[in-house]
Amino acid sequence: MLRDITLGQYYRTDSAIHRLDPRVKLIATFAxxxxxxxxxxxxxxxxxxxxxxxxxYLSNVPVKFMFRGMKTIFFLLIITMxxxxxxxxxxxxxxxxxxxxxxxxxxxAVLMAIRLVFLITGSSIMTLTTTPNNLTDGLESVLKPLKVxxxxxxxxAMMMSIALRFIPILLEETDKxxxxxxxxxxxxxxxxxxxxxxxxxxxxxxxxxxxxxRALDLAMAMEARxxxxxxxxxxxxxxxxxxxxxxxxxxxxxxxxxIIVFGRLLFR
Amino acid sequence: MSIILDHVNYxxxxxxxxxxxxxxxxxxxxxxxxxxGLIGHTGSGKSTLxxxxxxxxxxxxxxxxxxxxxxxxxxxxxxxxxAKVGLVFQYPEHQLFEMDCFKDVCFGPRNLGLPxxxxxxxxxxxxxxxxxxxxxxxxxxxDLSGGQKRRVAIAGxxxxxxxxxxxxxxxxxxxxxxxxxxxxxxxKLHDEMGITxxxxxxxxxxxxxxxxxxxxxNKGRVFLDGEPKEVFRHYKELEGIGLAAPAVTYVMQELxxxxxxxxxxxxxxxxxxxxxxxxxxKC
Ligand SMILES: Nc1ncnc2c1ncn2[C@@H]1O[C@H](COP(=O)(O)OP(=O)(O)OP(=O)(O)O)[C@@H](O)[C@H]1O
Ligand SMILES: [Mg+2]
Numbered sequence: 001m002l003r004d005i006t007l008g009q010y011y012r013t014d015s016a017i018h019r020l021d022p023r024v025k026l027i028a029t030f031a032x033x034x035x036x037x038x039x040x041x042x043x044x045x046x047x048x049x050x051x052x053x054x055x056x057y058l059s060n061v062p063v064k065f066m067f068r069g070m071k072t073i074f075f076l077l078i079i080t081m082x083x084x085x086x087x088x089x090x091x092x093x094x095x096x097x098x099x100x101x102x103x104x105x106x107x108x109a110v111l112m113a114i115r116l117v118f119l120i121t122g123s124s125i126m127t128l129t130t131t132p133n134n135l136t137d138g139l140e141s142v143l144k145p146l147k148v149x150x151x152x153x154x155x156x157a158m159m160m161s162i163a164l165r166f167i168p169i170l171l172e173e174t175d176k177x178x179x180x181x182x183x184x185x186x187x188x189x190x191x192x193x194x195x196x197x198x199x200x201x202x203x204x205x206x207x208x209x210x211x212x213x214r215a216l217d218l219a220m221a222m223e224a225r226x227x228x229x230x231x232x233x234x235x236x237x238x239x240x241x242x243x244x245x246x247x248x249x250x251x252x253x254x255x256x257x258x259i260i261v262f263g264r265l266l267f268r
Numbered sequence: 269m270s271i272i273l274d275h276v277n278y279x280x281x282x283x284x285x286x287x288x289x290x291x292x293x294x295x296x297x298x299x300x301x302x303x304x305g306l307i308g309h310t311g312s313g314k315s316t317l318x319x320x321x322x323x324x325x326x327x328x329x330x331x332x333x334x335x336x337x338x339x340x341x342x343x344x345x346x347x348x349x350x351a352k353v354g355l356v357f358q359y360p361e362h363q364l365f366e367m368d369c370f371k372d373v374c375f376g377p378r379n380l381g382l383p384x385x386x387x388x389x390x391x392x393x394x395x396x397x398x399x400x401x402x403x404x405x406x407x408x409x410x411d412l413s414g415g416q417k418r419r420v421a422i423a424g425x426x427x428x429x430x431x432x433x434x435x436x437x438x439x440x441x442x443x444x445x446x447x448x449x450x451x452x453x454x455x456k457l458h459d460e461m462g463i464t465x466x467x468x469x470x471x472x473x474x475x476x477x478x479x480x481x482x483x484x485x486n487k488g489r490v491f492l493d494g495e496p497k498e499v500f501r502h503y504k505e506l507e508g509i510g511l512a513a514p515a516v517t518y519v520m521q522e523l524x525x526x527x528x529x530x531x532x533x534x535x536x537x538x539x540x541x542x543x544x545x546x547x548x549x550k551c
């Protein structure tokens with residue numbers, strides 16, 4: 001049941017996208033998200049869709065798997081659409097009671113939904129094709145300039161990688177605890193809201209206890225290996241750009257130029 | 269009162285690159301009142317198999333019947349099934365959550381919608397049945413030792429008065445004394461209450477003395493299924509899949525090879541002793 005959450009999960013396979021340097025993927029994702037907000041016309045969305053589609057195709061991740069994670073944010077999507085539909089002032093199409101749906105609202109709602117779907121698909125391509133370790137390595141390296149202003153970049157990256165590492169473990173643990181309590185007749189799915197909230201206690205208490213125990217164990221293990229932060233620390237596998245990474249950067253720049261020219265400047 | 273598994277297959281993470289068949293064409297019948305040992309190497313699918321028996325895991329294909337009814341029929345009462353087929357998981361840490369042990373054991377019967385008095389009576393009885401000391405009744409379950417935690421976890425399921433009791437490696441992580449205590453306790457529950465018991469374990473030595481039937485799992489399939497004597501006769505094959513017959517079987521086999529006329533089918537220490545004494549004419 002919990003395994004349906006694919007958001008932020010790594011999909012193990014081999015592809016051109018999997019092999020890219022994590023820094024490329026981070027920067028490309030960031031640039032892609034910004035490009036979505038620069039777009040001013042339909043052409044822009046078409047170009048973004050083509051770019052996204054090619055990335056999905058190249059990533060070798062089954063489309064079915066990628067969109068299974070979308071189910072979890074479907075709710076968020078609907079709410080955003082409803083707010084946009086009813087709260088945008090303009091020329092009404094239909095109106096009943098005090099609410100009216102406007103032409104501008106409809107347009108905004110559809111565009112917003114497309115943007116959100118693109119944004120999430122784009123970021124999930126990154127997480128699906130990059131191991132958490134690689135991702136945080138990349139992040140640490142991309143953010144390194146911030147060290148000058150005393151941002152603890154290494155520590156942030158370390159915390160992130162630990163957090164990411166523990167997500168699947170804790171999900172699995174949650175699954176086991178749920179089963180153990182269901183075997184004792186616990187019911188997590190029906191009843192009033194209050195009852196359902198109450199039914200979470202038998203799930204959360206063992207989960208928290210286990211999380212704390214794991215945290216303590218990990219801290220101990222890190223200290224036992226003399227971990228003391230990022231100062232003077234070297235990497236076993238330093239990140240090195242290869243030819244395919246430079247090609248990817250060039251493709252990214254071409255995409256950005258095309259989308260800005262066609263999606264924003266040429267047709268208004 | 270029997271459980272039947274009919275051509276059950278189960279695949280973890282179906283539709284992904286990580287797809288993994290954990291159960292392959294499993295056919296079993298668990299009659300009422302039997303004491304069964306379920307043995308298999310790590311990852312052979314034991315835990316997955318037992319979770320099919322109370323409807324926690326739905327087979328990818330195949331059917332599970334309880335008392336002749338398909339448990340995945342839409343009108344089948346799953347909650348009632350889970351009360352009748354009690355499952356104690358491998359780690360007590362996964363189920364203990366209350367402030368004190370007594371309250372924790374109350375959780376199961378309360379979920380059955382019983383009146384408060386009945387709930388407390390059952391909890392008290394269950395804790396007594398597992399030989400839990402009164403002094404610890406109102407202590408936090410997290411402060412207990414491994415063996416005591418396990419007793420509370422077993423009591424938590426017993427309090428629901430199941431007809432079938434399934435225990436997933438109840439002896440893992442216990443010292444020899446703790447192991448024997450728990451195994452004796454389970455045997456007592458079977459003898460006194462007449463419930464069906466399925467005991468999951470890695471070790472033949474654990475179960476050989478107690479059970480009437482042994483099911484051996486290997487890589488998701490039922491490898492052997494029969495009385496302990498029958499199963500141990502295949503001790504060479506058992507070694508091939510990373511298991512071993514009880515130490516007694518080896519002693520008897522070697523005595524036989526050395527020319528003593530002993531019955532190699534002796535599986536418990538008591539039987540072996542009798543056999544050996546007989547050979548030397550002392551009995
Ligand atoms: N939640 C899960 N997701 C994916 N695969 C799993 C999951 N649980 C178990 N498996 C896989 O299914 C197979 C059977 O696992 P199972 O837990 O049933 O084995 P087991 O016989 O109980 O082993 P053990 O003696 O170690 O408890 C294993 O290969 C395991 O890797
Ligand atoms: Mg197991």
